[in-house]
Amino acid sequence: MRIGELARESGLAVETVRYYEKEGLIAAPPRSPAGYRDYSSLTLHYLNFIRSAKAVGFSLKECRDLLAIFVSRDAHTCAEVKGLSEEKLTQLEQQMEALQRMHQTLKAISDACCGGDESAVNCSILDQLEGKKP
């Protein structure tokens, strides 16, 4: 199949598919006489794999590593794959915690503000951001 169909099937943009090839995530496919890329359905599986991996937080580099495992599964172990998953889970947790901290801080600051239509000359949010103790 040609790149347009592959893109439609995988839900990616045509340019993104070419980009993934350039970045080494998928192999360069054979070409038609006119020079068009000619993909097998295997590539569609790979793109779906990438999309899923990205959807749970893996970067493109990590997708490339995962994909390398995927294409030669017999040379790798479940422990290895699960290790990568758990590492990513930990990262996600850390990111959530960072966001949570920001949220808590900002919520406390925001809740303390009257939010009224009066001038912000005495706005406690601005004071807090400046670093003033209340």
Next chain:
Amino acid sequence: MRIGELARESGLAVETVRYYEKEGLIAAPPRSPAGYRDYSSLTLHYLNFIRSAKAVGFSLKECRDLLAIFVSRDAHTCAEVKGLSEEKLTQLEQQMEALQRMHQTLKAISDACCGGDESAVNCSILDQLEGKKP
């Protein structure tokens, strides 16, 4: 004070301070005869403000907007400031939810895997990422 001292006091890098000036977050200060930037302590307050705002999730552009309010507080209202805070709180919540969804999905996939030292030929994580139903 010169830029090095300002940087030390604010906890930012010297280059970052110059960058903030270029980006319009802080005004260009007067110069010494030798061409050195000569800051007042007011700038330090502004930089502290920026640091705090960044720490709770505001982008530099948003910091610039907040700072514009900060420097002419009497022309703005508490409602306006609180509105921006609550908008940011909502964004933070959405980001956390997105991370949570990724985490839940990946955790379910990861937990189902044995994680053993056997070959990944039948690894359920890889199957799930490929899109296979179990």
Next chain:
DNA sequence: CTTGACTCTGAAGTTAGCTTTAGGGTTTAT
């Protein structure tokens, strides 16, 4: 046979928030 949809390439552009580089003056302490 022409029109519109599709494909190709390589390079440059995008966003955010800095950091680094290169090359050159100034201040301060000893």
Next chain:
DNA sequence: ATAAACCCTAAAGCTAACTTCAGAGTCAAG
């Protein structure tokens, strides 16, 4: 008086993941 530490500029580089552009060839339908 000299060396370390500091300051200046403009421009380029960095990361991530694409997107856009310019210019040109190919395919399918009517």
